[in-house]
Amino acid sequence: MTECHGDHCITCGDIAVEVTVLRLLPDSLAVVDTGQGTCEEVSVALVSAAAGDTILVHASEAIAVVQRAGEAVT
Numbered sequence: 001m002t003e004c005h006g007d008h009c010i011t012c013g014d015i016a017v018e019v020t021v022l023r024l025l026p027d028s029l030a031v032v033d034t035g036q037g038t039c040e041e042v043s044v045a046l047v048s049a050a051a052g053d054t055i056l057v058h059a060s061e062a063i064a065v066v067q068r069a070g071e072a073v074t
Contacts, residue, residue: 016056016058016063017056017057017058018035018046018054018055018056018066019032019033019040019042019054019055019057020032020033020035020052020053020054021050021052021053021066022039024049024050024052025041025046028044028045029042029043029044030042030043030049030055030062031042032055034059040060043059043061044062045061046061047050047062047063047064047065050068050069052068052069052070052073053065053068053069054066054067
């Protein structure tokens with residue numbers, strides 16, 4: 001079960017948040033670092049993400065890749 005912290009739950013929240021992909025799992029899933037000391041499992045079926053990428057997640061679904069691993073922030 002997912003434990004939510006504050007106003008930023010990537011599983012059930014009404015906002016999209018940036019998280020970092022830690023590792024990819026089978027069935028288009030990924031384990032992500034929420035930046036709050038917790039990890040969650042999200043779907044990456046709609047994006048082409050890799051470990052180390054920063055993705056935008058809403059309702060446990062990755063909706064965009066914000067930054068690729070190793071790329072400079074612009």
